[in-house]
Every structure is written in C-alpha cells, then in structure tokens.
Amino acid sequence: MTGSRMLEYDGSTFHEDCFTCHGCEKPISAEAFIPDKNNYYCVPCHEGRFAPQCSHCKKALTKGGVTYRDEVWHKECFLCSGCGAPLAGQPFTSQGEAPFCVKCFSSLYAKKCSGCNSAITGFGDGKYISFEERQWHQPCFKCSRCSVSLVGSGFFPDRDQIxxxxxxxxD
Known part of the structure; x- marks a missing residue:
C-alpha cells in the first residue's frame, strides 16, 4: 500500500493498518502490544482475555496482588470487612468467607478471657485454656486467691473463681 508505514516485528513486515489486535481488530501501530502465539493483542484486550480479575473491583490484575480463598485481589482492594482497612501484609483472620483485621475480629467475634476480659484472638501468644463456658489466656489462667499459675496443674472451680x-x- 503506497504511503503506508511499514512495521517490523519478529522477522515479519506489516503494513501499519494490517498490524491489528486479534481481539478488537484495531491497528496496533506504535502502541504497546502483547504477542500470544501467532496473534498480537493490544494491552486492554490482552488484560481482558487473559489476566485474572480482582474479586473486588473485577478489573484486571496485572501484577502483584493477594490470593485469599482461591481468589485474587489487588492489594488495595483486599480490605477488612469490618472497618475497610487494607489487609495486605497485615495479620488478619476470617469469619465465614469475610476477612477481618485483628481489631474488628476481636470486637465482633473473639471469645473474652475470664481473667483479663480481653479478646482471645489466636494471634501472638494464642494458646488458651477452656473449661466449661469460660476461656483464659495461658498467662491469665491462675489461682484467683494466690495467683499461682494453673497451667498444667489441677484446679478447682468455685463459682466465678478457680x-x-x-x-x-x-477452705
């Protein structure tokens, strides 16, 4: 074609108007493209066809990201279901399918220690003792009168005391 620019790629020569995206069929010209076997795609078409989709925003995930429950997320889209804080790179847990930061999970779902009344989350020193309807962090599981540790020892429940x-x- 007279007056048409020629493009070369991988040992082949193309008229500028003939070097088109296999997806949208628009000329690629001098734009960025991605080869796939014998086809060439503009970046938006390649992302739409081949890139995984973020579970939150449904946009293409082209680099990085987070995998949670066999789904992929942009780091900025992986958020606490309670407060909306970013969870990528932070300790988190879940309730059902929903991810939560430690603070939200603690206030919404965690059991409370009968000794100190703070949440038992499983983070940090996550070991705890459970007896009937009560739970204690290991360091909080001590005699109500003399404060000796009861971890690994026998104990006697006496109403709200141990x-x-x-x-x-x-007595």
Whole structure:
C-alpha cells in the first residue's frame, strides 16, 4: 500500500493498518502490544482475555496482588470487612468467607478471657485454656486467691473463681 508505514516485528513486515489486535481488530501501530502465539493483542484486550480479575473491583490484575480463598485481589482492594482497612501484609483472620483485621475480629467475634476480659484472638501468644463456658489466656489462667499459675496443674472451680489445690484445701 503506497504511503503506508511499514512495521517490523519478529522477522515479519506489516503494513501499519494490517498490524491489528486479534481481539478488537484495531491497528496496533506504535502502541504497546502483547504477542500470544501467532496473534498480537493490544494491552486492554490482552488484560481482558487473559489476566485474572480482582474479586473486588473485577478489573484486571496485572501484577502483584493477594490470593485469599482461591481468589485474587489487588492489594488495595483486599480490605477488612469490618472497618475497610487494607489487609495486605497485615495479620488478619476470617469469619465465614469475610476477612477481618485483628481489631474488628476481636470486637465482633473473639471469645473474652475470664481473667483479663480481653479478646482471645489466636494471634501472638494464642494458646488458651477452656473449661466449661469460660476461656483464659495461658498467662491469665491462675489461682484467683494466690495467683499461682494453673497451667498444667489441677484446679478447682468455685463459682466465678478457680483455685489451686492449696487454696482449695484452706477452705
């Protein structure tokens, strides 16, 4: 074609108007493109056809990202279901399918320690003791009278208190 610019790629020569995107069929010209086998795609068509889609915003995920429950997310789209804070790179947990930051999960769902009344989250020193309807962080599981640790020891429940063997025998 007279007056048409010639383009070369990978040992082949094309008229400028003939070097088109296999998806939208628009001329690629001097724009960025992505080869795939014997086809060439403009960046938007390649992203739309081949790039994974963010589970939150449904836009193409072209680099980085987070995988959660076999779904991919942009780092900025992976948010706490409670407060909306970004969770990428932060400790988080879930309730059902929904991810939560530690603070939201603690206030909404975590059991409370019978010793200190703060949340038992499983983060940090996550070990805890459970007896009937009550739970304690391991450091909080101590005799209500003398404060000796009851971890690994026998104890006696006395209404809202728990007692070591010595304090129970003093009664």
């Amino acid at each position: 007692l070591c063997t010595d304090c129970n025998n003093d």
